[in-house]
Amino acid sequence: MFRSVARSAVGKHLLRRGYGTVSLPDRKVAILGAAGGIGQPLALLMKLNPLVSQLALYDIANTPGVAADVSHINSRSEVTGYVGEDQLGQALEGCDVVIIPAGVPRKPGMTRDDLFNINAGIVKGLCSAIAKYCPHALVNMISNPVNSTVPIAAEVFKKAGTYDERKLFGVTTLDVVRAKTFYAGKSKANVADVNVPVVGGHAGITILPLFSQATPKANLPEDVIKALTKRTQDGGTEVVEAKAGKGSATLSMAYAGAVFADSILKGLHGVPDVVECAFVQSTVTELPFFASKVRLGKNGVEEVLGLGPLSEYEKEGLESLKPELKASIEKGIKFANQS
Numbered sequence: 001m002f003r004s005v006a007r008s009a010v011g012k013h014l015l016r017r018g019y020g021t022v023s024l025p026d027r028k029v030a031i032l033g034a035a036g037g038i039g040q041p042l043a044l045l046m047k048l049n050p051l052v053s054q055l056a057l058y059d060i061a062n063t064p065g066v067a068a069d070v071s072h073i074n075s076r077s078e079v080t081g082y083v084g085e086d087q088l089g090q091a092l093e094g095c096d097v098v099i100i101p102a103g104v105p106r107k108p109g110m111t112r113d114d115l116f117n118i119n120a121g122i123v124k125g126l127c128s129a130i131a132k133y134c135p136h137a138l139v140n141m142i143s144n145p146v147n148s149t150v151p152i153a154a155e156v157f158k159k160a161g162t163y164d165e166r167k168l169f170g171v172t173t174l175d176v177v178r179a180k181t182f183y184a185g186k187s188k189a190n191v192a193d194v195n196v197p198v199v200g201g202h203a204g205i206t207i208l209p210l211f212s213q214a215t216p217k218a219n220l221p222e223d224v225i226k227a228l229t230k231r232t233q234d235g236g237t238e239v240v241e242a243k244a245g246k247g248s249a250t251l252s253m254a255y256a257g258a259v260f261a262d263s264i265l266k267g268l269h270g271v272p273d274v275v276e277c278a279f280v281q282s283t284v285t286e287l288p289f290f291a292s293k294v295r296l297g298k299n300g301v302e303e304v305l306g307l308g309p310l311s312e313y314e315k316e317g318l319e320s321l322k323p324e325l326k327a328s329i330e331k332g333i334k335f336a337n338q339s
């Protein structure tokens with residue numbers, strides 16, 4: 001997964017890997033919520049990423065143990081654990097990338113929006129600290145409801161005078177990961193070769209997989225496309241129900257979060273043509289935030305790419321998702337400005 005590091009990169013560190021000697025820059029990455037269900041496996045995967053030189057693991061509890069454990073792995077980065085609000089500033093100082101999986105997960109019967117009351121406040125507090133201690137960092141928001149937490153983060157940064165729309169991302173990679181897996185299953189394509197853009201937001205019908213643009217082409221019948229769409233939209237709920245009260249997706253999310261962070265780091269590193277779907281500030285539709293393909297570069301978002309040609313079914317899906325996504329965005333903005 002992490003092999004395609006550009007050989008021409010500048011930097012201080014020389015690493016000898018299987019494919020020769022490459023130089024890599026110093027990059028500090030923090031995970032906020034690092035002792036949680038997503039945070040722990042994500043810490044493990046980020047420890048394996050050669051583009052990271054310092055890995056800061058922050059949580060309100062239990063990070064010393066997680067950090068001690070992960071730090072014994074013989075890979076490049078230095079790992080430090082930070083626990084409690086007193087240490088949040090140190091965790092964030094000098095960060096290039098901050099990944100946020102802090103907050104409560106769903107239980108069966110809940111929607112992602114049901115998490116708003118608790119997670120909105122958590123995200124707001126963490127983003128205020130980011131604005132203070134690492135205002136130039138790229139922020140990868142995992143905490144749900146992403147459709148609202150990203151607008152909250154944007155408002156907090158605007159108030160602090162640090163907002164840069166190129167540097168704030170709602171992580172929707174798990175929707176892409178699921179769409180690829182489910183499509184490969186039905187089309188019998190090699191899953192490693194499959195690509196499926198997923199646009200919109202990250203909750204229920206706001207998740208809109210564009211199977212008409214999936215590659216390799218498979219010409220699946222309409223009823224199969226509809227079933228694949230529904231399964232992708234309900235992927236999170238499928239896991240919540242299977243876990244039966246013990247939380248939501250953690251391992252597949254850690255994988256998706258690590259894939260997305262790796263792309264962010266590659267973009268920072270100057271690797272060309274790094275494209276991921278993400279929920280960002282957007283003019284692709286009339287909504288102020290929207291997930292679509294994004295080209296990543298040295299400052300974060302280099303270009304928000306358009307939707308491309310949609311099938312009639314996808315056009316309908318796009319119109320149906322807009323009211324819910326709009327309301328979730330507005331709820332986030334209102335929360336950030338009233339409290």
Ligand SMILES: NC(=O)C1=CN([C@@H]2O[C@H](COP(=O)(O)OP(=O)(O)OC[C@H]3O[C@@H](n4cnc5c(N)ncnc54)[C@H](O)[C@@H]3O)[C@@H](O)[C@H]2O)C=CC1
Pocket residue numbers: 032033034035036037038039058059060061101102103104105106115119122125126141142143144145146171172173174175202247248249250253
């Ligand atoms: N974007 C996406 O695709 C996905 C998002 N999620 C979301 O990710 C979030 C985390 O999920 P899990 O890791 O399963 O939950 P978890 O409960 O296992 O872990 C959350 C961690 O956050 C920590 N935390 C709480 N308040 C904090 C604060 N103020 N500062 C730092 N850390 C704090 C907790 O101590 C805990 O260790 C949930 O909101 C969940 O809905 C989950 C899966 C996919």
Ligand SMILES: O=C([O-])CC(=O)C(=O)O
Pocket residue numbers: 105106112144174235236237239240248249
């Ligand atoms: O469904 C949830 O609550 C967690 C999540 O966002 C996902 O798995 O896509």
